[in-house]
Amino acid sequence: MKDEPDLLVGLDLGTTKIAVVVAELDSRSGEAQIIGVGEAPSMGIRKGMIVNLDQATRAIQAAVEDAESMVGLGIEDVTVAFSGAESASVRTRGMISLGRSARQVMIEDVDRIIEAAQSEIAVPVNRCILHTIPVEYTLDGHPGIDDPLDMTGVRLEVELQSIIVPSAVIQNVVNCVSKAGLDVSGLVMKPLASSLGCLSSEEAMAGVAVVDLGGGTTGVSVFSEGRPRRLSVIPVGGDHITNDLACVLRIPISRADALKKSVSLSPDSFGQNEKIEVESLGKILSFSTREVVEVIACRLDELFSSLVENELKESGVSMLPGGIVLTGGVSRLAGLDAYVSRLLDMPVRVAGPIDAGRMPPGMNSEEYASGAGIIRYVLEKERNPYRYIESDLSLDGPVSGGRAKRTGRGAASAANGKKRAGNGALKAVMENIRKSVKDLF
Ligand SMILES: Nc1ncnc2c1ncn2[C@@H]1O[C@H](COP(=O)(O)OP(=O)(O)OP(=O)(O)O)[C@@H](O)[C@H]1O
Ligand SMILES: [Mg+2]
Incomplete structure (x- = not known):
């Protein structure tokens, strides 16, 4: 019997659509090939935030079912990209001595220096660190070190960027995805996923x-x-442009959305008096191209x-x-x-x-960059667990004080949306978040 393929699944919780990107991992090469994309119109999400848990859950289920029917496989766990609105980026520095004489940097040193830099952060109550990104290592005063492991020196410094998000936002995302019958094996802020997807x-x-x-x-x-x-x-986002058109031109939202997609912002359009006709509540209204593009x-x-x-x-x-x-x-x-x-x-x-090129036609345009980027994010973490560190909140108890911890190369793989991979550690993380923020609700 043929083995079940090893899947990586990204779930992009968008305001307009929910996208599910499924990739098959080649465990020998470490490369992943996208094999399907599922999608459903988004519901219960406004400005990137979950505002109706039941509606959002149903939309996630529909998108997952769409992806499952495309790839012919069941999906059990996902890495979720969510908006991370109200997040804050905090920069800190850490420094450790490697001893009196030069020696090689070990995994424990990297863990130690990341903890040292994180200890400088005062995480506000009801907030937690989602991502910790080492921006730059400096070894013996030489900046620009990409990966210090196994390099030799006496003094190691790091500049960290930490992304702090409201704990309740994470809680709602996790609740919603769990209610849809899926395990959350990782979380990524959308701007990080979309940039990895298209750059x-x-x-x-x-x-x-x-x-x-x-x-x-x-x-x-x-x-x-x-x-x-x-x-x-x-x-x-684009919904604001649509609303502006609907309010200024007094047309229904659906017409405004179509109008927005039909015009061009070329310099010529701003001088054009050519008429565009829009049907609104049984009447035909007429606007100049100039009027429309000026609102946009x-x-x-x-x-x-x-x-x-x-x-x-x-x-x-x-x-x-x-x-x-x-x-x-x-x-x-x-x-x-x-x-x-x-x-x-x-x-x-x-x-x-x-x-x-590996995504289905019609589901490979700009809207899908963040969904595809989730797969790249998971792979990057797999290759180098120190590049993007997701907080292991279970290690420190309260979600508001969550600090990132890595225990060594390959540690990230436990948290990387792999189908049927054990993710007990992440379940414990989420359980911890649940417990620590339940008094918020
Ligand atoms: N051809 C087009 N011209 C202009 N706008 C477009 C076009 N096609 C789609 N849009 C707009 O793009 C927006 C949807 O983009 P996208 O699918 O990337 O959003 P999302 O990922 O669901 O939302 P978000 O990331 O904000 O939570 C809508 O406002 C839609 O009207
Ligand atoms: Mg999006």
Whole structure:
């Protein structure tokens, strides 16, 4: 009998759609091949946050069933990308001595230095550390060390970036996915998943910002020297543009959404008096192209010139030779790349998933970059457990004080959405979160 394939499954909890990306892992090469994508319209999620548990649960079940029927296999556990709105990025530094004379850096030293840098963080009550990302190691004063393990020196330093999220947000995500009959084997903030899904490693090295324009949120991630320097979620997305059009032009939401997708933001459109006809409640209304694009541009100007620009400044990265990479559903708006490029005076390109060639046609465009990125995130953690550290909250009890811990190479694999892989440790983590925040509800 043929062995069951080893699956990695990513669940992208979007405001517009729930996407489930299924990949088959080749345990010999460590590579994963996407074999199917399932999807269902999102329900019970607004601005990236779960607002109705039952509705969101049903939407997740529908998306998972869609994926299961595509791949012909059952799905039991998933790594979940969620919005992480209200998250905060905190930078800290840690330093340890390796002894009087130079010696090789061991796994225990890396654990020790990460703990040292984390001890500098005052985690507010009812919040927890979701991701811990070593941004840069410095060995004996030499910065830019990618992976210090086995290197020789006397003094090791690290700069850490920690992503702190409200515990209740995680709790709701876990509850919802569990109610849908799935085990949560990992959690990832959406901007991290979407950037891993659409960026080449050369771009990430050069310095680049990824802006994932979704339905209810805009994820921003700034990369430099291959590492994310800032990850954030702005609670504004394509739905706001649709609502603006519906309010200003007084047309139904469904018409406004279709209108938004039909226009181009090319410079010509702003001078065009060509009429667009829209049927609304039995009447035909007529608007000029200029009127429509000006409403869209107004929201985009606020989003990019104020909110996104602010995130770029906060990242502390002064040079972005790779410019801005746009992804997510709204990035499909015709002429958006050139429009944003003029607005921010930076190079801008639109990118879909790097793995688009392996994804089903119609389910491989920009909207699916974050779903595909979950698989890349899981694989990166598998290859190097010190690159993206998910907090092992069970080790420290209360979720509000969660600290990341690694116990050695390969430790991450226990938390990597593998079908039928034991995930008792993660269950314990989630049980702990449940216990520690139950008085919030
Ligand atoms: N061709 C298009 N032109 C303009 N907007 C589009 C186009 N196609 C899709 N959109 C918009 O993209 C948005 C959905 O994008 P996406 O699927 O990436 O969101 P999501 O991942 O479900 O939401 P979020 O990440 O914000 O939680 C909707 O607002 C939709 O109207
Ligand atoms: Mg999205």
